Amino acid sequence: MGCTLSLELHHIDLTVNNQRYLDNINLTLESGAFNVLLGRTLAGKTSLLRVIAGLDKPTHGKIVLNGEDITTLAVQKRQVSMVYQQFINYPHMTVWENIASPLKLAKVSPSEITRRVSEIAELLHIEDFLQRLPVALSGGQQQRCAMARALVKDAQIILFDEPLVNLDYKLRESLRFELKALFKQRNSIAIYATTEAHEALALGGTTILLHQGKVLQSGGALAQYYQPANLNAADLYHEPPMNRVTLQVENGKWVVPFHHKNLVNVIANGLADGPYQCAIRPDQIALTNKDAEEIALAAKVDLAEISASETYLHVSLITPGYADIKWVVHLQGIHNFHYDADITLFLNLNSIYVFDQDGSSVCWPESIHLSNTQQAS
Numbered sequence: 017m018g019c020t021l022s023l024e025l026h027h028i029d030l031t032v033n034n035q036r037y038l039d040n041i042n043l044t045l046e047s048g049a050f051n052v053l054l055g056r057t058l059a060g061k062t063s064l065l066r067v068i069a070g071l072d073k074p075t076h077g078k079i080v081l082n083g084e085d086i087t088t089l090a091v092q093k094r095q096v097s098m099v100y101q102q103f104i105n106y107p108h109m110t111v112w113e114n115i116a117s118p119l120k121l122a123k124v125s126p127s128e129i130t131r132r133v134s135e136i137a138e139l140l141h142i143e144d145f146l147q148r149l150p151v152a153l154s155g156g157q158q159q160r161c162a163m164a165r166a167l168v169k170d171a172q173i174i175l176f177d178e179p180l181v182n183l184d185y186k187l188r189e190s191l192r193f194e195l196k197a198l199f200k201q202r203n204s205i206a207i208y209a210t211t212e213a214h215e216a217l218a219l220g221g222t223t224i225l226l227h228q229g230k231v232l233q234s235g236g237a238l239a240q241y242y243q244p245a246n247l248n249a250a251d252l253y254h255e256p257p258m259n260r261v262t263l264q265v266e267n268g269k270w271v272v273p274f275h276h277k278n279l280v281n282v283i284a285n286g287l288a289d290g291p292y293q294c295a296i297r298p299d300q301i302a303l304t305n306k307d308a309e310e311i312a313l314a315a316k317v318d319l320a321e322i323s324a325s326e327t328y329l330h331v332s333l334i335t336p337g338y339a340d341i342k343w344v345v346h347l348q349g350i351h352n353f354h355y356d357a358d359i360t361l362f363l364n365l366n367s368i369y370v371f372d373q374d375g376s377s378v379c380w381p382e383s384i385h386l387s388n389t390q391q392a393s
């Protein structure tokens with residue numbers, strides 16, 4: 017493998033009709049691992065990929081590839097390939113011709129084309145279908161063909177725009193695994209856009225969290241999951257979102273309705289007086305008391321939503337002062353509850369995340385210890 021490639025984005029803005037779609041994006045990405053762009057729909061993922069590809073010009077900012085400013089370089093002159101969520105292949109060409117087409121355009125010699133098409137087809141397990149038309153392939157094979165065409169060029173930057181979204185679960189898993197392995201051996205900068213946190217967690221590498229055209233956080237996915245920089249970053253990793261409650265610190269102590277606990281030594285230690293947004297993951301709430309340190313909250317059931325072997329319990333808190341706050345509890349296994357049933361929620365104070373009123377993280381649960389390699393950035 018050659019030397020590491022680097023792509024730098026400096027202060028990238030994209031504004032169309034006075035609407036800002038990308039807002040001061042600053043990033044440095046390198047070859048050798050997957051870079052994942054994680055954001056909800058309309059976060060600006062495709063817009064950012066298009067700017068990197070040269071399909072759209074940024075309104076402001078600079079793009080530097082291996083030290084060279086490519087901001088105004090035409091798309092045809094960029095060393096970039098893109099894979100879209102729709103399986104885009106030329107329907108009248110065989111799989112072989114589809115994969116070979118970018119090499120023919122680049123005037124690569126016929127013997128080299130044969131070698132490279134065979135090599136990439138083998139890597140993506142489509143070597144037995146090379147003489148078929150795309151229509152005679154399954155969805156997974158069609159997407160492999162589109163990927164092979166993007167990879168065969170050996171471009172320095174390869175952009176994936178939610179490439180597995182139209183495939184079934186099993187296929188997505190195996191293709192994701194293959195892509196990850198493939199990029200360990202290639203000297204290209206891969207950027208993979210997705211709305212799904214579990215893809216970021218599975219792909220590893222650097223994850224860039226995008227929200228309303230802004231980068232919220234960039235670093236390891238696991239670190240972001242445990243140590244989100246803010247509430248929006250935390251929400252990207254949680255579906256349903258974290259449960260929230262606003263609590264007040266007065267004279268260094270939490271003012272809470274949880275009658276039997278003084279929380280000061282657990283999470284209010286050192287916090288300035290004022291209101292905080294506290295959040296707890298839906299899977300960190302139990303219906304049975306496991307530990308004497310847990311606090312109990314009275315609630316009523318609004319809905320028990322059963323999904324495969326899990327239950328999402330939608331509840332309303334009925335603790336005085338916090339009545340009508342809606343939470344979701346994620347339980348393993350199938351649990352049946354009647355509407356309006358009285359239940360008690362148990363939560364461990366060590367599982368609570370604290371954010372300020374603007375949503376920036378103030379402190380993460382004390383129970384979280386990350387290794388040095390997974391520190392959040």
Ligand SMILES: Nc1ncnc2c1ncn2[C@@H]1O[C@H](COP(=O)(O)OP(=O)(O)OP(=O)(O)O)[C@@H](O)[C@H]1O
Pocket residue numbers: 032037055056057058059060061062063064072211
């Ligand atoms: N050149 C442009 N002209 C008009 N609107 C644009 C342009 N570029 C981006 N947008 C707008 O930017 C917003 C962000 O869209 P974008 O497709 O980048 O989001 P996304 O994160 O990729 O979403 P999805 O996951 O749904 O694909 C959209 O409202 C889109 O219409």
